[in-house]
Amino acid sequence: MKIKSPDFENNGKIPAKFTGDGQDINPTLLIENVPENTKILVLIMDDPDAPVGLWVHWLVWNISPETTEIRKDSIPENAIQGKNSWGKNNYGGPMPPSGTHRYFFKIYALSESINLQEGATKQEIEKAMEGKIIEKSELIGLYR
Numbered sequence: 001m002k003i004k005s006p007d008f009e010n011n012g013k014i015p016a017k018f019t020g021d022g023q024d025i026n027p028t029l030l031i032e033n034v035p036e037n038t039k040i041l042v043l044i045m046d047d048p049d050a051p052v053g054l055w056v057h058w059l060v061w062n063i064s065p066e067t068t069e070i071r072k073d074s075i076p077e078n079a080i081q082g083k084n085s086w087g088k089n090n091y092g093g094p095m096p097p098s099g100t101h102r103y104f105f106k107i108y109a110l111s112e113s114i115n116l117q118e119g120a121t122k123q124e125i126e127k128a129m130e131g132k133i134i135e136k137s138e139l140i141g142l143y144r
Helices: 122-129
Strands: 002-004 029-032 040-047 055-063 101-110 133-143
Touching: 002 101, 002 133, 029 101, 040 122, 055 122
Parallel strands: none
Antiparallel strands: 002 029, 040 055, 040 101, 101 133
């Protein structure tokens, strides 16, 4: 399984329009080679370089395993969003207070669905995923 973006290379700079300094919309993400027995996909975007510790930018689950593209400024049909570190159920773009930060877009293929309501936290999602992860891939973007 692989996650990539036509908007930036792995370990490359995320364009400003996808950040809090720009339009604050999610970049296009492409998903390839999803394992056959996948029931759902889960996407977690976070920043481990935040001064307060790990900062969660975006949580999306209930993504169909047939999904090959998450278009910019959108979420897949029937997908559910969780609570980011701003306390909102949406994408929050990079906007580091200082220095260059790494932003991890992680896609997980799960063998079973997870039963969580909109607004679930990263901790709740990770707990629900325990023992169900078939495969994982990540894309790293840099900003500032």
